[in-house]
Amino acid sequence: MKYLPIDKNLFIKNRKNFTAKMKPNSLAVFNSNDIYPISADSTMPFEQHRDIFYLSGVDQEESILVLFPNCPKEKHREILFLKETNDHIAVWEGEKLTKEAAFETSGIQTVYWLKDMEKIMFELMTQCDTIYINTNEHYRANVETQTREDRYTKWLKEKYPAHSVAKSNPILQRLRSVKDPIEIELMQKACNITEKGFRRLLNFVKPNVWEYEIEAELMHEFLRNRSKGFAYTPIIASGNNANVLHYVQNNQQCKTGDLILLDVAAEYANYSSDLTRTIPVSGKFSKRQKDVYNAVNRVKKEATKMLLPGTMWADYHVEVGKIMTSELKGLGLLDKADVQNENPDWPAYKKYFMHGTSHHIGLDTHDYGILTEPMLPNMVFTVEPGIYIPDEGFGIRLEDDVVIQEKGEPFNLMQNIPIEVEEIEELMNS
Known part of the structure; x- marks a missing residue:
């Protein structure tokens, strides 16, 4: 990123404000945006989904944030799932966030690689009653493309149909409109x-x-x-x-x-x-x-x-x-x-x-x-x-x-x- 590091206390405060508005025994999930293709092997420049950025400061693709403030296991109350980095990726694409760097950016201590996401989500879903999905309800929104968030929400609802569903957007509309x-x-x-x-x-x-x-x-x-x-x-x-x-x-x-x-x-x-x-x-x-x-x-x-x-x-x-x-x-x-x-x-x-x-x-x-x-x-x-x-x-x-x-x-x-x-x-x- 070209910009200088942002004080992670911003994202810590943002998560605290968001979870204070959640229903008891509920879990919220936020996804990064896709990298969108143009043609052949060309892609558009990556733009992070603003909601996951607002709550974590994470500014890279294939990232997932999970917030579960009432989770019985304390270390699972805030989780980041990230694309696993390695030497090959570092050479071809540049460095991705390590677990240590993710903590320095977000203040979130529990960081897993994406390959572990389904197994850990199964455990979390057995412990919560409500899932907060992140829909785009902005008054100017007119989205024809299926987003990564859309695909994840579809998978989550199909895999766990007995859970109640709530929306993150009304909370975020109010929180994000008032600036820190x-x-x-x-x-x-x-x-x-x-x-x-x-x-x-x-x-x-x-x-x-x-x-x-x-x-x-x-x-x-x-x-x-x-x-x-x-x-x-x-x-x-x-x-x-x-x-x-x-x-x-x-x-x-x-x-x-x-x-x-x-x-x-x-x-x-x-x-x-x-x-x-x-x-x-x-x-x-x-x-x-x-x-x-x-x-x-x-x-x-x-x-x-x-x-x-x-x-x-x-x-x-x-x-x-x-x-x-x-x-x-x-x-x-x-x-x-x-x-x-x-x-x-x-x-x-x-x-x-x-x-x-x-x-x-x-x-x-x-x-x-x-x-x-x-x-x-x-x-x-x-x-x-x-x-x-x-x-x-x-x-x-x-x-x-x-x-x-x-x-x-x-x-x-x-x-x-x-x-x-x-x-x-x-x-x-x-």
Whole structure:
């Protein structure tokens, strides 16, 4: 891994918090992700399942975590099953976790090789009544591929059909949405790497540069700062491309007078950051571009102030919509009649700002969090209003990542990343 070792106390605390929510005499199982094939002998880069990482810090394939807090045998209350390493694997694939290294990473003392898994699971299943399976219930999930977790769950339920079944996901949705101070430090690191990438761009962007060249500059800066790269597929959208919300081709030339919408951010230690900035190709905004930009920035500042403990996500978006409506009227994009005649299910402002303002962020860019429950301290949210005007050939979005505080306004993890018009223009022309 490129990232520095993480304090194993994070994973010890995470397991303690999870097992405290389990039913009596129950067992929970978590699997690593597969390494997915492309074709022939090619594979996609490995990405660890965030749940097993959250609970153990283990960041390699073919790993299984078992939690059984009421197990009669104390050493079986926390178990890691790992792919057995040897000299041959070390030569061909690099070193895998040894039992000693697994303990240093996770704080789990009982580590077995995978070949012993079925025998030990038989013993454990004779001692528990309920098994917690790990299903993906994220509100944006749309998974067509059968995962390693799916296959393991199918095997477990078929082999032990008399056990009660419970779900890990509702527990994890609540736990993962509230960040530990160590997690916030890791997210701050990701944001700091993103800042370095963005500042690099301000000295690089000029007329006739290509969007993919900008992507390359960012990847260079991210990698040299211990990130494995982008936290999500980067959006580098010049001109009217910015009006395609998930434009990812990044293959057009940036022209004089155009704006570039940059939705680009680094990961660090599997934790995401999520940044959007919009900058002028020529280093200076036109008056109209500046007016729209400042309107978006005002909405972002006002929306940020509302991210407080107890706020309901749905109510928050209604209030942001009112602020955006006022700004759009000021820009001449909406008038009184548009607002008076609007469809309550699709308000007038949605013509120019059609997506949500905020989402949870953490180990996943769209992280775990139950949107029907009040916001809590140490939740981390994006704030990302935008105004998109295809008829004028540009779109503007601005986005930061903020931590909800017990008292006072949220803490902006991206407070040092330039955002004001004057600062961006000065840096691009220095």
